[in-house]
Amino acid sequence: MDLVEFLRARLDKDERIARACSGTPWKATPSGTVSTDTDEPAQVATVDNDAYAEHISRHNPSRALDEVTARRQILDEYEKQSWILGQGHRTPELEAAQAVRETVLRLLALPYAFHPAYQEEWRPLASP
Incomplete structure (x- = not known):
């Protein structure tokens, strides 16, 4: 499984x-x-304090679905640009941009x- 498949x-x-x-x-x-x-x-949860309740309500299913949609678009863009690079359309600028996209996927x-399928080599590299 590669990083894109994992995500x-x-x-x-x-x-x-x-x-x-x-x-x-x-x-x-x-x-x-x-x-x-x-x-x-309908009651979803009861928690110890207002801060917990606010946190839970802000991370509702609608927001989760919006985040999934946005992250899938990031993956789609990464794969599209990988395909373009694979077709031989390579420039230093395109390769640098793809390196940034890969860092975004790692993040x-x-x-x-x-998750047990997570591979440590996917961990983002430390900034210099």
């Missing part, structure tokens, strides 16, 4: 989980609960470093 698999799972949750916005209430923002709200993979 696509993680994004597929993130999408499945987000779609399985409520499709309505979530909101935090002063009582430390998170509920769906509908005419008949996108960091939140999944706990």
